[in-house]
Amino acid sequence: MRHFSTKTFLMAAGFAALTTSAFAQGATPWELKADMGYAYDKEGKTFSYKMGTNNAGTLLKGAKKVPKGTLFFIGQNGQLYMRTGPYLEGDGKFMFGSN
Numbered sequence: 835m836r837h838f839s840t841k842t843f844l845m846a847a848g849f850a851a852l853t854t855s856a857f858a859q860g861a862t863p864w865e866l867k868a869d870m871g872y873a874y875d876k877e878g879k880t881f882s883y884k885m886g887t888n889n890a891g892t893l894l895k896g897a898k899k900v901p902k903g904t905l906f907f908i909g910q911n912g913q914l915y916m917r918t919g920p921y922l923e924g925d926g927k928f929m930f931g932s933n
Contacts, residue, residue, distance in 0.1 A: 861928065874914055 866872065871883040871893075905921040907930075908914055921929050 878912060878914075 869885050871885050873881045873883065875881065901918050903918055905917045906914065923929055
């Protein structure tokens with residue numbers, strides 16, 4: 835199994851979500867699978883890896899949980915970002931939508 839950082843894993847997960855629906859009118863759920871690893875590499879490419887149980891302890895060492903209420907997005911410069919805090923209006927609409 836290739837080693838990659840937890841930060842990279844979380845960034846890739848966010849990137850995967852954004853490429854499917856972040857700017858759509860309605861939100862659609864995205865699913866991360868427990869037996870898969872997701873990476874966002876130094877060149878900005880995304881990858882998914884089938885995970886096994888070997889070195890699971892090493893993978894979790896230094897890992898951080900993503901806080902609930904986290905939004906991942908790609909900036910105009912192509913960089914992946916994450917933001918904690920409000921991203922929905924009081925009525926549940928996405929604050930940063932096109933309308």
